[in-house]
Amino acid sequence: MGSEDPARELKAQLQATPPKGVAALSDDELSDLTEAIRDARHRQAAELQVAGEKAFGHIPRLLRGPIRKVMGAAR
């Protein structure tokens, strides 16, 4: 499923060494798990982006400046 070393891919996605029982899965299973974890991270990033934009629409104009300031580095 694409990766040459699925176990290393999983470790890279997790940024941690997976437990032995997980590392013993087949290459296909490891690749699927890695993809699921990667998808979850990407989905979280996309949801944060959309939520941030939506939230600004609900905040009173007067408060948008100070909020932007706090959020500044992230936006």
Add this chain to the structure above:
Amino acid sequence: MTRARSEKARPDAERAASASQELRSRAEVAKLARLLGRDPGELEYLEQVAPDDLATLREQTTEMLFAAHDATFKRLATSSKLLPTGLVSMLAQHAFGPVLSARIAGLLDPRRAVDIAAKLPVDFLADIAVELDPRRASDVIAGMPPEHVLKVTRVLVARGEYVTMGRFVGHLGDGARDAAITDLDDATLLRTAFVLEDRDRIDALAELVGEDRIASLAEVAEREQLWPEALDLLTNLDHKRVADGLGRMDPEDRELVELRAREQGVELPTVAA
């Protein structure tokens, strides 16, 4: 006095232990699937992995997801201090949704978070509960008033969210925990106790199961095929209480419990003749 476990029961015991591990692994896969936004069926291959390893994998995944956007979550929590709690609760519902709200909850001042929660509809709170990592929001959970916890618990029971409840029990305040557990029906109690996140906390839950409830737990275990769950809980109860509870049962019902225990390879306290 008779021993409930015999040499002959060993093969059954091994089979039962394996069945119990499988049930636990399945519960762990359900938790991980939720975290990953996948259907548990898609991760079925993980059911062959030991539950402790799956729990570690879930914790690693949770860590990674929090670390990936840690700075943003913190800024969101900080900026929410500038807004009134009513507006924050509105943003939680209409902008952030349950997943992101659950990620941010543990970064808020616990008292303020409890105030915000009080302004949220119970169904939405239940949605957040499902997504929350209770260890990261323990102070918020502990600060929730019992009546509010009870309402959320009822929604979770209606949705069959035993796994979520099992994750929360150890973090509830004493009053909230007692109110919630007392309110659970027997089948829900068994299913929840079995998937309890912090197994050490089973004592706290077991404390609330009186000997009078043991007979009804056995009845529901037989009716709904919940013997692994029932025996798991019974072996964690005070032995004297279990013996008293068994002693109060009809001999026929008691024999059934002892038979099921033998089948599962579980040794129950003996009943004084």
